[in-house]
Amino acid sequence: MPTTQHLxxxxxxxxxxxxxxxxxxxxLQVGRASAALIEEVxxxxxxxxxxxxxxxxxxxxxxxxxxxxxWDRGVLNQIEAAxxxxxxxxxxxxxxxxxxxxxxxxTEERRADLAKIVNKLAEDARISIRxxxxxxxxxxxxxxxxxxxxxxxxxxxxxxxxxxVDAANKEIEELAKxxxxxxxxx
Numbered sequence: 247m248p249t250t251q252h253l254x255x256x257x258x259x260x261x262x263x264x265x266x267x268x269x270x271x272x273x274l275q276v277g278r279a280s281a282a283l284i285e286e287v288x289x290x291x292x293x294x295x296x297x298x299x300x301x302x303x304x305x306x307x308x309x310x311x312x313x314x315x316x317w318d319r320g321v322l323n324q325i326e327a328a329x330x331x332x333x334x335x336x337x338x339x340x341x342x343x344x345x346x347x348x349x350x351x352x353t354e355e356r357r358a359d360l361a362k363i364v365n366k367l368a369e370d371a372r373i374s375i376r377x378x379x380x381x382x383x384x385x386x387x388x389x390x391x392x393x394x395x396x397x398x399x400x401x402x403x404x405x406x407x408x409x410x411v412d413a414a415n416k417e418i419e420e421l422a423k424x425x426x427x428x429x430x431x432x
Contacts, residue, residue, distance in 0.1 A: 248389050248394050248395055249385075249386055249389065249395060249399065249402075249403035249406075252382045252385040252386065252389075252403075253382065253403065253406055253407060253410065255378075255381075255382065256378050256379060256381070256382040256407060256410065256411075257410055259374070259375075259377075259378035259381075260375050260378060260410065260411070260414035262374075263371045263374040263375050263378070263414070263418070264371065264414065264417055264418065264421070266371065266374075267367055267368065267370075267371040267418060267421055268421065270367050271364070271367065271421065271425045273286070274360055274363065274364070274425070274429070278309050278310070278349065279306045279308070279309055279310055279311055279312045279347075279349045280306070280312075281299075281304040281305070281306060281312065283312070283334065283336075283349075284298055284304065284312060284314070284329060284332070284334070284336070284347070285297060285298055285299040285304055286298070286299070287328050287329055287332045287334075288328060288332075289301055289321065289324050289325050289328040290324055290328070291321040291324045291325075292321075298314065298325065298328065298329075301316055301317065301318070301321055301325065302314045302315055302316035302317060302321075302325060302345075303315045303317075310348060310349045310351075311346060311347065311348055311349065312346070312347040312349065313344050313345070313346050313347075314338075314344060314345040314346075314347070315343075315344050316344075316345075319342075319343065322340050322342070322345060323340065325338070325340075325345050326338045326340045326345055329345070329347065336349070352429070357429050357430055360429045361426050361429055361430065364422055364425045364426050364429065365422060365426070367422075368418050368419070368421070368422035371418045372415060372418055375411060375414050375415060375418070376411075379407060379408075379411050382407050383404065383407065386400055386403045386404060386407070387400070
């Protein structure tokens, strides 16, 4: 059936939206230390900007501490400066060997702000899904206009597409609820 290819492309786009949402959620500071919080911070070292994970190993020695061990101690000051400038509201401590970051506990106001961000990211993922659905729907209409599929095939393809969209939206909703629960848990 000619519509199968367009359904598969739409499913791939839905999967990309979900994976992107998971990646964005992993970067949110939820009061616990996570290497994902800082691993993409750009550090200017050796004359170029690089992600922090390319210059150092990042470990989580306890639930509220991140430890950054650079492979070259000469970049400790650049790492410290990059983290301060990243807008994460984190204060790195450079002891000459490693950089440590203590993650402060979240205030109720910050938790509410993060919940709004979670919902905005989820809505962005839903918009991406709607956009991919629209592309597939237009492709189905074109196939029907070109007489490659019948009207019944068009309805069936749209039904399969909508079922897939509903499943993707349900997954987005579950991810958002889980992340919001994680944020609001003290």
